[in-house]
Amino acid sequence: MTSIHPVHVNLIVPCYNEEAVLPETSRQLLAMLGKLQAQGRIDMESSVTFVDDGSRDRTWQMIEELSRKDPRVHGIKLSRNQGHQNALLAGLLSARGDVLVSLDADLQDDIEAIPRMLDEYERGADIVYGVRARRDTDTMFKRWTARAYYGLLRKFGVDIVPDHADFRLMSRRSLDALRDFREVNLFLRGIIPMLGFRTAIVTYDRLSRFAGESKYPVLKMLALALNGIFSFSTVPLQWITVFGFVLSAASMAIGMWALFIRFATNLAIPGWASTVIPMYFLGGLQLLALGIIGGYLSRIYSETKQRPRFIIEKSI
DSSP states (O other): OOOSSOBOEEEEEEESSOTTTHHHHHHHHHHHHHHHHHTTSBOTTOEEEEEEOSOSSSHHHHHHHHHHHOTTEEEEEESSOOOHHHHHHHHHHHOOOSEEEEOOTTSOSOGGGHHHHHHHHHTTOSEEEEEEEEOTTSOHHHHHHHHHHHHHHHHTTOOOOTTEEEEEEEEHHHHHHHTTOOOSSOOHHHHGGGGOSOEEEEEEEOOOOOSSOOSOOHHHHHHHHHHHHHHHOOHHHHHHHHHHHHHHHHHHHHHHHHHHHHHHOSOOOTTHHHHHHHHHHHHHHHHHHHHHHHHHHHHHHHHHHTOOSOOEEEEO
16 A cells, blocks of 8 residues: 655664664665655655664764765764663654654564554554564563563553554654653653554564664663553552551451460460561561552652753764
8 A cells, every 4th residue: 555645754763882783773774764765655855763872882973874874864862871761752752754663773673564554554543553473582581571561561550552662653643742741750652552543553573683682681671660560550559558458457367366376375485476477577568568659759759850851962
């Protein structure tokens, strides 16, 4: 299906220390643009925008070199490392284009899905999600934790698309709506579905990383996961209340058991059961409750300061 009027497409690619993969990524993305331009589906101004998220290697220098060689390559350099979600947002809110497609620099997102995303856009979808049909390239641990996490978020009432990361197409209308969301603690996978508009899904097979190493180790993945829960659900706070009632009942039962042992048997160690068990049990759960409340308070603190989510040092 060919669009009557070719659209201006911009591919948004956040980068952090991606010098190993950048030459191949740019080659494949520019080839895809050339193919779509030859078909008359996108206009000749369509481009690729790399967002350098404070890389410590030669990523920005390589982006500048690529831009000099091909005018379809643009770059945005952030003043410091702000994290993947903020770098992605910087690209989405700063780049030109009727349609923006965001994808990672590691080539694990199959760019052959982009024409099918454009098909859905031409059919009227403002947001098209790239959803992984399989996760064969992930470790068993990552597959299991990802499925468990998506299931947990949905049980918490968070509107999220399972097996979707940040490979998506967005129309200019949906991007203008995204601009009104001012969260500092970003979790775009939860924010985008809140925009409304017509959506569609395109499935693809997740590929192996072309080169380099993952920029999302376990601790960063855990931080992103917690941010998704704290930013979109108050269920953990409700759980604290439930735990309070359960603990009250459990403490009463333990107290009755300690009295039974004390007065009905000769097995009691004076003061041990009634002191040690409730102390450790209640102490651990109190720390858990404080940790959950602290998670929400820290995010409230970040939001009230209203610091900029990113600062652009240079753009080309």
